[in-house]
Amino acid sequence: MSHPRTPTRVLSLAAAALVVPLALTACSGNQSEIDAACADIQSNIAAVDLAAESIGTDVLVDDVPFQDEHYGVLDAHVLDVERLEEAARGDLSRDATERADAVNAVLEELDFGDHDGLADALDWTSETHDMILAACD
Secondary structure, three states: OOOOOOHHHHHHHHHHHHHHHHHHHHHHEOHHHHHHHHHHHHHHHHHHHHHHHHHHHHHHHOOOOOOHHHHHHHHHHHHHHHHHHHHEOHHHHHHHHHHHHHHHHHHHHHHHOOHHHHHHHHHHHHHOHHHHHHHOO
């Protein structure tokens, strides 16, 4: 026996058709934005690593000023990771938050901190490297 297509049944089917994709988006986030942010993170990660390493060498080893372009690379990376953080939900969002906080700590130490704080922030950034790449796989 088939069910009659009453206006209430049609409306409930239409509502379900709208709610299911929204519920799936709420669980994982905006997949197209996540993919775009991850693509940017993955394509720039080598430059980010080099910038962090160079800052560490310049400031902590050679005791010379860091290069502004390296600061800019890290700053752009924070923006990419924050974009991922905003688009994602759950573990992915938490991983992005930790990575953004770690890299931002390097920038804050460069602006206002000291050598010990910078060393700790660079270590934290290094510790979150594999995590953010795994989150984007």
